[in-house]
Amino acid sequence: MDADIISNLALGFSTAVSPINLFYCFIGVLVGTLIGVLPGIGPVAAVAMLLPLTFNLDAVGAIIMLSGIYYGTQYGGSTTAILVNLPGESASVVTCMDGYAMARQGRAGPALAIAAIGSFFAGTVGTILVALLGPPLAEIALKFGAPEYFSLMVMALIAAAVLAHGSMLKTICMIVLGLLVGIVGTDVNSGMSRFTFGASGLADGLSFVVVAMGLFGFAEILCNLQDKADTASRDILNQKITGLMPTAADMKAAFGAIVRGTAVGAFFGTLPGGGPTISAFSAYAVEKKLAKDPSRFGKGAIEGVAAPESANNAAVQCAFITTLTLGIPHGATMALLLGALTIQGIAPGPQVMTQRPDLFWGLIASMWIGNAMLVILNLPLVGLWIKLLKVPYRFLFPAIMVFMAIGVYSVNNLDLDIYMTILFGVLGYIFIKLKCEPAPLILAFVLGPLMEENLRRALLISRGDPTVFITRPISAAFLVATALLLAFMIVPSFRKKREEAVADSEAL
Amino acid sequence: MQTKYKMKTLVAGLVAAAVLAAPMTTMAQNYPTKPIRLIVAFPAGGSTDIIARLVAQRLGEKLGQQVIVDNRGGAGGTIGTEIAARAAPDGHTLTMGTTSTHVIAPAAYAKVNYDPVKDFDPITLVASTPYLLVLHPGVKANNLKEFIALAKSQPGKLNYASAGTGSTTQLAMEMLNRAAGIDVVHVPYNGNGPAGAATLGGQVQALFGSMPAVLPHAQAGRLRAIAVGTAQRSPALPNVPTVAESGFPGFEVSLWLGFFAPKGTPKPILTRLQKELTDIASNPEMKAQFEKNGASAVTNTPAEMNTLMKTELEKYGKVVKAAGISLK
């Protein structure tokens, strides 16, 4: 077994380190980073735009370049989350909270660097894990039926309440609102359109890009512009920049978070549907629970960047494996990668490993190489990204608006998406005014449809018997965990701590 | 005098006609004068998009103008198809129509803003994808007969997965339900991937899935293929019988993909496109690429396409009604 792994990895590396494949990997990471870092263009949009670049390559080159593009765009997405509060995908919503707070304190450099370092560590561990346990890991995903998914989503949503640092009640309201926003579109179970007001552009639901660009990007710009003088907003973004790289103390604080985040990410990563998202905010919740002073979170705690970024990247590595071995995409980006593989004439499925070992192990090796290149490329770029923040805000915000508009429009080439972004932008601005946090809403929006769909599916398959949720062991375990989580929140001592935290934040 | 007058009118008429027709013929002769937009009513990376891109590249080479794939996904392909129906009929906008956009959506949706027959000039089919009935290996049935017997012995107990309410995967199984008089319960999933995963994991017992999505698992023995929905057996699985030969003559379900232009596109352009597209789809290299994607190359004529759409609209319309599917 071990000898196999070594010979397999040897095959993989010999495939991946051929000069031409290294070149493809580098080009992929570079182009991916450059496109992904444009505000408003998240990984899904970036991968979709760059997909045609790989059509004329051979299969191995194409998948290596695509995975490079994917890592690049993903890291690019985290970069915009930290610099300008624009999450590229649902997992980086979590990064926004402390990452953007750090940027506002002039600590964008350490935030970007720790995101790259955490991702690299998680990527390395993820690669090893996938090489050792990839196929059995992929099987776990198949054990998840509708009841398991439902219980997992319930747990995740309850955990989302931990994210907030304001009023618990308002946070729960935002989660419920997110669930309602997620209902917009065609109901999978009945085929009926709900909350679409007859617009066919809403039949597939609101896209994440629309909701996130509105609530985060658009609203944030409005918020910055409301300050009377331009100088005020400029001050916020152009605080004296204190160091490009994390200090020793930063590294020490972040190290545990990176390790724990990686573990959380590897655990949830194999589950199709929301794996990376659930990983990112579970990792954040874990850090907040373990912290001596949880009130620092949301105000620029470096663990709050390190943990979700590591978790996300570890999850993505595992997601790659289920995508490749089962042909089950984990989300829009993975679906695009699957499509690219089929263009190359490779049917993703269990035989990929036996029929094309060069491709399979070459990809695993290039996953690691891609992660390494990402760090090598991006640590020097941190300085450049920081310089972008020195651009006067009166030039920066129209540029962000331009890229946001193009990013939103390019998802479906649909004008309605732009109008919906305006709606969510104004709504997001109202939320800021009323001190309602948008992050839990977004997470509920992403997970809500999965929750309803699976609840109804579970009851359909069990012919209406609700005991399936407790008689199936995995589902029961999640529900027990949910109950424990709830108990934690309701226990008075915990509540007291929370109120102190709230008082702290209000004192600021 | 009178004849002379008539003559004059005739000449004038001819001249006028020639002048009026000139831009049209020169347009058709110079066609294409600018890049061609190929609207694909599904997101990039999907099976329709892949076939479209394979063909678009070749078509561009043949016409000497780039063919740009414009993905306008959403609402079961009706958004993009509607845009194509409204585009200028000058041959510079084409669309890749499928069974979904030109038959099932008009049959199943309460409101579709285009008419698949009246708003389009069909050009030719390029490919068709078969459907394959697969079972979880734990199901005690080795062929279609045993599966039907099993379903009859426990009515309403078995489940099948589909790629969504109103998808071809549902309609295929509903047709079998009706033809065989069985009651296998529909459990909709969100796309081919999740439906395949649910069947692999044994959450549901059966799936009438599209070939590219389920073939790898059938070949690996993770799913048991018991019948194909096409009229002929598939070259990829020569040992799997068709549904028709297993006792349901006339049963045929497949997903076809073809090129359409907005209604009113000049004849010469349509003829040119049909010739080029037929060439492309008959090319052995292209055929091989289609096969890798689980599709086979098919070509026909505009008249045949119109007949095909009309028969299928009727066939699926009945199933949609019988199964009570209505998408609003």
Next chain:
Amino acid sequence: MKIKNQEDFWAGLMFVGFGALAIWLSTDYPMGTASRMGPGYFPTYLGAIMLILGAIVAMTSLKLGNGEKITPFAWKPMIMLSLGFMIFGWGVDHIGFIPALFALCVITAAAGQTFKIVEVLVMSVVLIAGAVGIFIYGIDLPFPLFWWR
């Protein structure tokens, strides 16, 4: 009756509003039963939960709070940014990518405090050149450049 916490009061009312809206919209969809839920089941109950929680938030704000007030809205930026986006969304297909981008640049720039026409024009040209270079020539997005396509 004095509102002790305006932020929470209005937030509560907003949630009540959204909850009521959800319940009202859901009346169009069949409810089904708990064991076989229809498309209306989930949104109706979510709406109800939201309405109740929102009411609690609003009522608590009457008693508890430190006199939080809502800061005034920035109407001008809100209108300008929305208008710029709207024209862009409508414009790409109707007047072309470049004119739509130009309108977006100028209108959003006008949302700021300082608006120097030369500066804005230069910035627009730079942004448009960059966007066209990256998106049209770099990665082939299928947008028409002008109204004549």
